[in-house]
Amino acid sequence: MFPAPIQKSSRRWRITYQVLLPFALLVWLLPLLGVMLFSVKPASDFASGNYWTIPASFELFNNYGRVFFESDMPKYLFNSFVITIPTVIGAVALSAMTGFALGVYRFRGNLLIFFIFIAGNFVPFQILMVPVRDLTLGLGLYDTKLGLILFHVAFQTGFCTLFMRNFIRALPFPLIEAARVEGVAEWRIFVFVVLPLMKPALAALSVLIFTFIWNDYFWAVVLTQGPNAQPVTAGITAFNTQFGVAYHMMSASSIIAALPPVAMFFLMQKHFIAGLTLGAVK
Structure with a gap:
């Protein structure tokens, strides 16, 4: 029957599945991870174009406190x-x-x-x-x-x-x-x-x-x-x-x-x- 359980698949497909699953999960969570990263950045990072790198300073309590x-x-x-x-x-x-x-x-x-x-x-x-x-x-x-x-x-x-x-x-x-x-x-x-x-x-x-x-x-x-x-x-x-x-x-x-x-x-x-x-x- 389709879809067949992954346990009944070939060893090569099981390994491929185990390798691709974390990658697919990361791609799916990427927007949420980006929002979480933005939420701890200072406003100056966005003005300077520092979007995806480490924040210049972690403003976790400051940002959420202001919210x-x-x-x-x-x-x-x-x-x-x-x-x-x-x-x-x-x-x-x-x-x-x-x-x-x-x-x-x-x-x-x-x-x-x-x-x-x-x-x-x-x-x-x-x-x-x-x-x-x-x-x-x-x-x-x-x-x-x-x-x-x-x-x-x-x-x-x-x-x-x-x-x-x-x-x-x-x-x-x-x-x-x-x-x-x-x-x-x-x-x-x-x-x-x-x-x-x-x-x-x-x-x-x-x-x-x-x-x-x-x-x-x-x-x-x-x-x-x-x-x-x-x-x-x-x-x-x-x-x-x-x-x-x-x-x-x-x-x-x-x-x-x-x-x-x-x-x-x-x-x-x-x-x-x-x-x-x-x-x-x-």
């Missing part, structure tokens, strides 16, 4: 948490209920509604820029955290429903039938029978949506402006001024902005892997 105490970066980080956490809760909660309805009940129009959820995932989000911006202006939600939260919940629910519906359909249906025979109400079946079985899927989906929303830059720029509502991805551009670019500050703030989703993944890694692989084998 935290001499800029609006803490406010941008706070905005990101305020936007991301309610979005994850809202999208996952709505998709869990919608996935339960579409996966368990049989009614006319079930597949049509499901296809509508799927079709929303194939709409290029760039073409929605003008109508969504006009809608937020008309509703008074432009440049507000609530506007971003509502939009992300609406936009992410389609993908989440696809994920949840397929997961629920793989659950053992006799459990639901047994609960119905005992006279358990439908909402209690959802809360006490289905939801406990969905914990791996909920964890995996939460990590994915948290990463998607936290790393969003396009809608953060389109629907917000200024530190009152902008998340950290858009706030990093505040170091790009009219007369120059503070590359060392942008790099330091980029590293800080990348830490929460990385921490989220490692904290939920076990549940994330379980949620993605559950049902792969019997």
Whole structure:
């Protein structure tokens, strides 16, 4: 079968694989390593063209201290948490209920509604820029955290429903039938029978949506402006001024902005892997 495990390959290919793997990993990590290097350089290095060599002086604490105490970066980080956490809760909660309805009940129009959820995932989000911006202006939600939260919940629910519906359909249906025979109400079946079985899927989906929303830059720029509502991805551009670019500050703030989703993944890694692989084998 293809792809064959590397252990079953020839000795020459195994050696080639072991030699090329560190090189491929280095190439993949090179942009991140460059940002980490820039984040500890002084501003004078960029003026003198000293980009990739050893810094003239290590400004680790100075650069990161200025990011935290001499800029609006803490406010941008706070905005990101305020936007991301309610979005994850809202999208996952709505998709869990919608996935339960579409996966368990049989009614006319079930597949049509499901296809509508799927079709929303194939709409290029760039073409929605003008109508969504006009809608937020008309509703008074432009440049507000609530506007971003509502939009992300609406936009992410389609993908989440696809994920949840397929997961629920793989659950053992006799459990639901047994609960119905005992006279358990439908909402209690959802809360006490289905939801406990969905914990791996909920964890995996939460990590994915948290990463998607936290790393969003396009809608953060389109629907917000200024530190009152902008998340950290858009706030990093505040170091790009009219007369120059503070590359060392942008790099330091980029590293800080990348830490929460990385921490989220490692904290939920076990549940994330379980949620993605559950049902792969019997």
